[in-house]
Amino acid sequence: MNHLHLSSFATERDLRLAIIEAGRICYSSGLMHANTGNISVRLGNDRVVITPSKLCKGRMDADDLLIIDMEGAIIKSDSVRKRKFSSEGPMHLEIYHQLPDVRAVIHAHPINATALSVAGIPFPDDVLQEVMEELGPVPTTGFSMPDPQSAAEAIRAHVKNHNAIIIRNHGAITYGHDLEHALNYLELLESVAKTVVTAQTLGGVSRIPAEIMSVLRETYSKKHS
Ligand SMILES: [Zn+2]
Secondary structure (H helix, E strand, C coil): CCCCCCCCCCCHHHHHHHHHHHHHHHHHCCCCCCCCCEEEEEECCCEEEECCCCCCCCCCCHHHCEEEECCCCEEECCCCCCCCCCCCHHHHHHHHHHCCCCCEEEEECCHHHHHHHHCCCCCCCCCCHHHHHHHCCCCECCCCCCCHHHHHHHHHCCCCCCCEEEECCCEEEEEECCHHHHHHHHHHHHHHHHHHHHHHHCCCCCCCCHHHHHHHHHHHHHHCC
16 A cells, blocks of 8 residues: 555554655665655644654654654654654744645755755756656755754745755755655655756756746746646
């Protein structure tokens, strides 16, 4: 069974399994490394199931996950494992507070998308059609202090009207109606970034002509207005 399409009103157990499944995909496809990244889904309207800090997302099981309230207080965790709320959790809550329709969030450190921000290159929306057809424009935040509230503040102004944000010299965060959408956006983001980085090593990046871009942008804004 693919759990990634499940809504927030599925059972807690199934939503836990959805996160485990997403974690294994992110880790095995190289989108997450070591203990990095975090994944969450809304549970009903006022709780969130989220991965804990300092744990490889490819090697978790359902009892490793935490249930938190919308302020980040832990409501439920395994009493033996004593998992902790990640310092990156407030970024997830920032998105849930701003966008009631968002039911799933993934934060990762995908190498190529992150490399663009390390190189000071904005994520281009005019290199591959799929950006304006599916992913939408992707903003890059400024630098932030390494504390939970600063990370949430760094993405604050960019959350609305986007599906993905690159966090400067850090990673990316993607979100959608369910984990399937959030994961798709993360995969698209990284595949476009990888194509850009590869093209750069082959001699340069060519852009989609302006007249085609204006059609793509118009179609995108009609679809999302
Ligand atoms: Zn991170």
